[in-house]
């Protein structure tokens with residue numbers, strides 16, 4: 351199977367590139383060779399390579415900057431996936447696309463007033479430019495008629511790139527006190543675990559003569575996330591505790607204080623609740639999903655003590 355992988359320098363793309371080769375021959379052009387804001391180049395690369403599968407973890411992910419770079423964010427998050435979908439349909443190829451918890455407004459509560467997970471059937475209502483452009487990407491893929499999986503995930507971290515885990519590790523080494531938002535709920539997800547789970551989902555594509563049936567049976571929109579829930583304060587606390595346990599800080603662990611979002615204003619509005627319910631994925635693919643703390647521990651065991 352010929353696989354075109356975008357964004358292989360990003361957190362998830364990097365993790366995917368490391369493990370995709372058993373599924374087929376992987377072409378993973380970096381931005382210099384394939385700039386997703388250049389529609390002609392994107393069409394040309396796809397037509398030249400003629401993939402059986404396009405995997406698209408690339409995205410404009412600078413959530414705050416997107417507020418002032420809407421056109422570029424839209425080109426990468428909405429127009430590029432639309433082109434991938436159109437080209438995939440023409441080739442009879444499949445498209446794996448990643449999306450985000452930020453397509454929701456974060457207001458969902460259970461009857462007791464507690465945050466509760468969003469399902470794939472819940473109405474979307476993004477509150478920031480990034481979320482709007484990602485939703486537009488999902489909608490373009492769905493409208494294209496191509497064979498696809500759209501996998502919405504949340505709070506991605508890894509040992510590679512820029513993310514909350516690496517920021518907290520750095521700050522925990524530098525400071526004695528950290529103030530972290532405790533009123534935004536979601537689920538942290540390790541890029542390595544997301545990549546491994548994507549490969550499990552795709553195992554059924556290896557039989558070439560069964561691919562069309564596989565897409566008919568499995569294609570669609572899913573939430574892909576580890577189990578459990580956390581706010582950013584709890585996520586930071588788990589990182590610091592694990593780092594302390596692994597003697598990675600070379601000093602006493604900092605004291606953590608929970609603060610409200612209003613004490614940490616950002617240009618882009620974040621949802622209060624972005625928990626993703628994964629029952630549909632579990633049922634369709636017969637998967638058991640680990641708790642997010644288990645994935646964090648597995649990821650951090652790869653961090654070198656300094």
Ligand SMILES: NC(=O)c1ccc[n+]([C@@H]2O[C@H](COP(=O)([O-])OP(=O)(O)OC[C@H]3O[C@@H](n4cnc5c(N)ncnc54)[C@H](OP(=O)(O)O)[C@@H]3O)[C@@H](O)[C@H]2O)c1
Pocket residue numbers: 356357358359360361362363380381384385386387406407408409410411426448449450451484502503504505506507511512541
């Ligand atoms: N990060 C999160 O917390 C989070 C949460 C929910 C959903 N998601 C979704 O999960 C997916 C993976 O996210 P991630 O955290 O792995 O992203 P990431 O680390 O920010 O990586 C994004 C990748 O996209 C590439 N890219 C951006 N603009 C490009 C362009 N014009 N042309 C070619 N490549 C371009 C980047 O290339 P360069 O390396 O050259 O910049 C980078 O490799 C995305 O769909 C994202 O929307 C992420």
